[in-house]
Amino acid sequence: MEVVSETMSLLLTFGGSGIKEGEVACRDHRLHISLFSQMTKTLYTFGGSIWSAAPELAIVELGYQDGLDVTTKVINLFDGENCSPSFLELNPNGTLPTLESDGRVYTNTTDVIALLVKDAPVKIRSGSASIIETIHEEQYDPNFAMFLARSDEELNAKSKGIHGVYVSRRQPALERYSQETEAAKFKAFYDEKLALNTGMSALFAGKAPADAKAGYFARSEAHFASVKTALFEVFPKFLPDNGFIGGPTPGEEDFHLAPWLTRIAATSGATSSSDALAALEVTYGAPVPAKVAAYWGAWTARVSWKKVYADSLR
Numbered sequence: 001m002e003v004v005s006e007t008m009s010l011l012l013t014f015g016g017s018g019i020k021e022g023e024v025a026c027r028d029h030r031l032h033i034s035l036f037s038q039m040t041k042t043l044y045t046f047g048g049s050i051w052s053a054a055p056e057l058a059i060v061e062l063g064y065q066d067g068l069d070v071t072t073k074v075i076n077l078f079d080g081e082n083c084s085p086s087f088l089e090l091n092p093n094g095t096l097p098t099l100e101s102d103g104r105v106y107t108n109t110t111d112v113i114a115l116l117v118k119d120a121p122v123k124i125r126s127g128s129a130s131i132i133e134t135i136h137e138e139q140y141d142p143n144f145a146m147f148l149a150r151s152d153e154e155l156n157a158k159s160k161g162i163h164g165v166y167v168s169r170r171q172p173a174l175e176r177y178s179q180e181t182e183a184a185k186f187k188a189f190y191d192e193k194l195a196l197n198t199g200m201s202a203l204f205a206g207k208a209p210a211d212a213k214a215g216y217f218a219r220s221e222a223h224f225a226s227v228k229t230a231l232f233e234v235f236p237k238f239l240p241d242n243g244f245i246g247g248p249t250p251g252e253e254d255f256h257l258a259p260w261l262t263r264i265a266a267t268s269g270a271t272s273s274s275d276a277l278a279a280l281e282v283t284y285g286a287p288v289p290a291k292v293a294a295y296w297g298a299w300t301a302r303v304s305w306k307k308v309y310a311d312s313l314r
């Protein structure tokens with residue numbers, strides 16, 4: 001009976017979802033599953049995206065059935081698919097993760113995670129908004145942490161690596177999308193993205209003006225220092241000695257911090273759970289605080305972390 005009433009309430013919520021009225025009376029569990037599957041959430045994500053890892057971890061930890069409760073659509077950032085006019089219609093920020101649920105679109109990591117927590121099969125308490133905001137502060141941006149270069153040597157290495165591929169593959173995609181008729185209303189978005197990508201292309205090709213390169217090195221130096229402060233001073237203040245910010249199991253804040261820490265380990269040259277602490281120590285010149293090390297151990301032991309980072313750290 002409970003199955004039927006839950007299905008009916010879902011039907012009311014999702015009027016127009018294409019489910020036939022006659023199906024509601026059926027108490028067959030398999031049918032319930034198939035009805036529910038027509039009401040899934042859709043997560044727009046990408047394997048190389050740091051912030052997409054947050055909902056991917058949450059989906060496992062919160063008991064969602066991947067592919068059933070949540071359908072995943074890959075938006076390839078290397079091909080600039082997040083900048084297509086059709087994706088911008090969905091999320092004008094052009095960012096991942098993006099989540100569609102119940103006819104609404106959630107356009108940033110904080111809102112996506114909050115919604116996943118709210119609707120979760122496994123209930124957890126809401127996290128601290130101020131901790132989540134701190135993790136997402138611009139000065140600790142893990143995406144710029146990946147692209148920063150403080151010297152010619154670092155710049156050359158990045159231009160020859162995956163970073164160079166990323167910038168060069170996006171350029172033609174951005175140019176093409178920005179010319180589409182539907183792109184007109186997103187002109188400001190394309191102007192900004194093209195300017196950024198063109199500037200990065202010039203830097204990587206060694207064709208940027210000297211002052212632009214010096215400015216990039218200075219900005220990179222400041223960002224590196226700021227990430228170090230987060231890792232050694234700011235974030236340990238809200239970390240427990242053991243377990244998670246949310247308690248013995250991950251809470252809402254933890255879905256934000258795990259991707260950040262994993263990305264910073266990856267930018268330090270880590271390739272797995274086991275070499276991360278050593279890589280961070282070499283990069284930042286000191287062992288990370290005990291709380292950070294314990295937190296890393298707690299996360300990397302989770303099935304969710306092993307699943308999300310099975311292919312590589314990102």
Ligand SMILES: N[C@@H](CCC(=O)N[C@@H](CS)C(=O)NCC(=O)O)C(=O)O
Nearest residue numbers: 049050051052094095096108109110
């Ligand atoms: N503050 C945003 C940042 C999201 C973000 O930067 N996402 C990256 C992937 S991790 C992205 O979509 N970048 C697309 C681009 O740079 O064009 C959030 O938390 O949602």
